[in-house]
Every structure is written in C-alpha cells, then in structure tokens.
Amino acid sequence: MKSNALNFSGGPGALPATVLDETREAIVALPATGLSVLGMSHRSEWFLGILDEAERNIRELLDLPARYAISFLQGGSSLLFATIPMNFATRAFAPPEYVNSGYWSMRSSAEARRVCASRIAWDGTRTGFRELPMLDRLAVAPNAAYLHYVSNETVEGLQFALPEAKPAVPLIADMSSDFLSRPLAADRFAMIYAHAQKNLGPAGVTVALIDREMLARIPDGLPRILDLRTQIEHHSNYNTPPVFAIYVLMLVTRWLRDTIGGLAAMQRINEAKAQRLYGTLDAMRDAIKVHAASPWRSQMNAAFTFGDERLDRAFIAHAAERGIVGLEGHRSLGGLRASLYNAVTLDAVETLCDALTDFGRQHV
C-alpha cells in the first residue's frame, strides 16, 4: 500500500495530509460557497479572500516588509527565466550576472542569453556541481542589472546559505525548491520567486516577491502579460489565475502557520530530517556516494548513488516494497534522490533510513 506520506519525489512532491483532506472536500463543494472549487469564479468574493489570505500568510511567515509586492504567476520558473531579463536587464545597467551552480541555474542563464547580454559570475561546471560559492564574495560589476542565483539545486542536492548582507547589486533568487522551508531575511533580495510544486502546493502557480523599487526599472512596451507590473497592479487577477493551485497554496501557508507554527519551527523539522538522512548515508559511506560536497548539502534534496546502476535500481524496488516512492534521480544526473520537502515527515525519513540500512546489510 503506497502512501502520500512516503513520497520523496523531486516535485511535484508530497503535500500535507490535512491539506489533501480539505482539498478533497472542496472538489465537490466548498463549505463556504456550496460550489466546487473548480467552478469558482476568479472574480468571486470567495476567491478574492483566498488571494488575500495567501498573500497575508506569506507576508506573516516571512515577516516581509510592506515594500515587497507579492504576485501569483503562471508559467513556472521557466517563464520567469525569460521575463526577468526582459524586465530588468535594461540599458541603464551593465549586463546581469548569473551564478551557474547546477542544472536549474544553467537553464536560467541559458534563457537569459537568448534575451540579453549577460555574464556568468561563477561557474561550477568544471567541478561537476558539487560545491557552491559564497554569495557575499562574488566579484560582480557594481552596476550590474542584477545578480541571479538558484538557492537550492534540486538535481545535484546543493543549497546556498542565505546571504549575510544585502549585496551592492539587486539580488534575484529562484527559491523554487526551498522557499518557506526556513526563515529568510527577504529584505536582502530584490526579487524572490518560487513555483509551488515543491513546498507550496500543486504545479501551476509561481509566487514572486518583488521589491517595488525595482518596478521603476521595467521598460514600457513589453507585452502586458510579460511585464511584471501587470499582475501586481491587478492583484494577481489580470487574467484568470490558476484558482485551484492558489487555493491549495493558501491552505499550505495556513498549515505552515497554524499546524507547524511558522518557519523557524519548519526549519527545525527540516534540519532533523536532513540530519537523519545524511547521517544514514554517511554511515554507509563505503557503499553510498553523496553527490554534493559536505558544506553545501541541501536540506531539501539528497542526490546519492550506490555507484552501480543495478544497485540503485534494486534499492528503488526494495524501497517500493515499503511504500516509498519518488527516489529516481533526475534524468540529467541519474542515481537516486530523496527530496525532503516540508510535507515529508520525520517518520517518513525514518522509514527511508531503515530501508537504506536494511538494504545495505543485504546487498552491499
């Protein structure tokens, strides 16, 4: 018998059981309206309330200063990889700079190159994406349009520490896979964005936090839907938003606030999960290799391998017998990956660790 609690997928990933229960009821009839959530108008009072609460909860969880606008977008990070340079890489500034720290940041900088001149501020290609730079020590042109990085590389299992200070150039972070997994000094950033399908909800919505000071830099004449001011001005309701995905995201933020107790509490849980898993992997270091070098190991995704494709596959089968799913590594790297997003419980991690230990005893 499989269970959502044992879904270690890299995303779309596990969601909290109580959120799934509440969502299930809403499919046929929302208690508040008597109608299916799937048939609710995006102009209804009900949905305006959902948008408001989603925004308010994120603001409260992050203690986000009022100067940041929050908007809910479609198209995922992949669309923002294009729209961010379209909006902010203007002629008044030097080319934007990108940190190439793994699969996803490589995609972000490749897309930027199609839009504008850009510079690679740091490149981990040579070392196979096992390490990360210190953000605060990168040499970036003082008038660069912005510095872009991906805060957690889901494929390689690398995670940046938060920057220690607000950098001299606007800092833009794709936090798709670790947003709301830990507290965050958001005021060090010009823009933070995250698609939902890791820690926030189902695929189909992306949250963007933007310092309103940045909006003055956006050139006129962009297609309206690609101009980042548009959804801000229309409270994420310029065109029909993904109502259902935003509804579930709101429930997840409510769960973070009320059930978990906020981001400091969430961080403690995530630290315990990561320590348990990496402890198990390290104890098996003769048999298992973790991809990321130790200081940069991600709390969200552990990429590892038995160093033998047959053993990796055998472990996937072994784990599946215990109801554990989603352990296949990303197609670009192969091997195994366990994703420990917010909704994955410590109990689930214990089950995974026991499966690893047992497997090691039997097969390695």
Next chain:
Amino acid sequence: MKSNALNFSGGPGALPATVLDETREAIVALPATGLSVLGMSHRSEWFLGILDEAERNIRELLDLPARYAISFLQGGSSLLFATIPMNFATRAFAPPEYVNSGYWSMRSSAEARRVCASRIAWDGTRTGFRELPMLDRLAVAPNAAYLHYVSNETVEGLQFALPEAKPAVPLIADMSSDFLSRPLAADRFAMIYAHAQKNLGPAGVTVALIDREMLARIPDGLPRILDLRTQIEHHSNYNTPPVFAIYVLMLVTRWLRDTIGGLAAMQRINEAKAQRLYGTLDAMRDAIKVHAASPWRSQMNAAFTFGDERLDRAFIAHAAERGIVGLEGHRSLGGLRASLYNAVTLDAVETLCDALTDFGRQHV
C-alpha cells in the same frame, strides 16, 4: 442549497458531476498509483499516460488530421495574445490582421500592437458589439501573416459561425469559450487555442492545436518558453506542466467521448439549451433585452438585461433562492449573463427559465 449543476458562471464554470466525483477521489489517492494526484511527478508513467490520452481524446473528438500538433500550455489566452504575434508575425509576411468583435478580441489585438505592426480587419466598436462579420467575406491582405479572431465573445454573447472554407491566409482562432462545444472542421485553421476554464476543465491550462506547417515560420532566438515549438517538441513536458489541470481536462474529454457520445451529440444538447433560454428571453422581450443581435447569438453565453440595474440585481437574488449562481454580467458590460457551457445541463437551463418566467410575472 447551492449545487454545481446550477452554476451559470462565465468561467471558471461548471464541470460534469461525474468528473468532480472522480477528481475528488484522486486528491488523496489515485486508484492507479495510490498517491495524491497533486504529488504525481510530471515525468511519471502515469502522467505521460494522462497527457497521451488527453491528446488522443481531443484528436478523436475533432477527427483532427495528424499534421496538427497538440500542446498544453500555461498562461491562458492572455499569454498567447503575445506569443502568437511573436511567433508568426515575421517580416516575410504582411502584418497580421485582427477581427475586433468584442471585449476579448479587443484585448488580443491590443496585445498584438505591443509586439508588431498589425491591422484591424473588422471593427464592431461603432455598433457596440452586437453583430459579427462573415469570416469568409473579410477583405484581408493576401500575404497577411495570419487572420486572428475570437470564435465566441463571452462578454457580449456573440458567436461566429464556422468558416465555410479554408481562407487564403492562415486562420488563428481563440476558441476559449466554445472549443469542444460543437464539431469543427479543424483543417480550416492554422491554429486553434482554448483555455480550459469554460468547457474543458479548471483554470490553469490552455490547449493549442497548431498545423505543423506553421512551425517553419517561427523565427529562431525567441525565449524557449515563448517559442511555440518548444512544448510541441517536448510533448508538453518541457517544464513542469499543470499536472492537475491536465488530469481534469483529460477526464472531461473522456466524459465528452463516453458519456455524451462525441461533439455532434454535445452540439445537439447545447442547441437545445440555447433554444430553451433564448425562447424564454424572447417571450419576455417587453421586459428583457438580449445584447447580441439575433443571427449572432452565442450558444455558450447569453448576455441580457432587464434594462434596470435594480431589476437585474433583484433577479440575481431571486435566482439565488433557487440555487442558481453565476449570473452577474461581465464587469465591462454589466447586466446579466447566463453561460451554457458543456457541463450545464438542460435541466439546469429549465430551472433558470422557470425562474425568469416567475420573476417576470411578479416584478415586471
């Protein structure tokens, strides 16, 4: 007690009750996988099967020639309003031409103007968007990049007849509000697109059918996510697609095929619904004014008014007592609107018509 069956919203609109029931179960555990649909990987065998079946069902319902590619996109029609001219309004052709027949086509042509030179092939502004032109008789430059129109204007309640022949220039239609509501000679079109939240499913996914001949016209160098070839080449899985919205859309296409029996059957039901409603409105012509002139009345949306805002509001309250919701007119036009999308039953329309007749007897 409200009921989804009596949701006449302009969209997101009603979905079939059996689809809602099946979706409800999938939220906690899909029978096929034991996992929540919201946590299913977009690379899983299960989801690849969903994408395949959604495409296959649409192809079968429309008897769509193999030369058309089908892709599932994010961003709604509003994003395609920008990406269509970015992809197809190239220098090898004369400017694209737009039919301005109502609120939504005005938005499409306004967005095109931000991207390229364009021409208005027909403009209904002077006559207040109560009539439509004959598509086959429009004077369009023979080397125009394309001719764009919106097949059903949801705000004004206007619907085009299908073109009688394949026009000389590529014909591109936004069919967001009448796609799969009737059979369609798709081979008269270069491209057809429709967001889901009218007849196909929840908000968050848009279907595009594109004649592969058109793909050779797309210029290189566009951001990959805005290049219409990208999702076609990646079978709608270039980046994480809106898994849940596509799943529900697939269930709706299955319902159309198996429960309704195809698009000819769907058309007969939609004709019966529209005849019943317009018959009632016409019988009350002393009290009620239908916005659209008779030959162009939409089978999907009837925009009408008692000619007095207080009476319109009183009718909304009268209808709400009978569980009828979603009758508010679009904010740009005011008045009332009843949307008769596929999932609205003839029984529901009967209930609405009875409410209209009763209200007329009591108040007018």
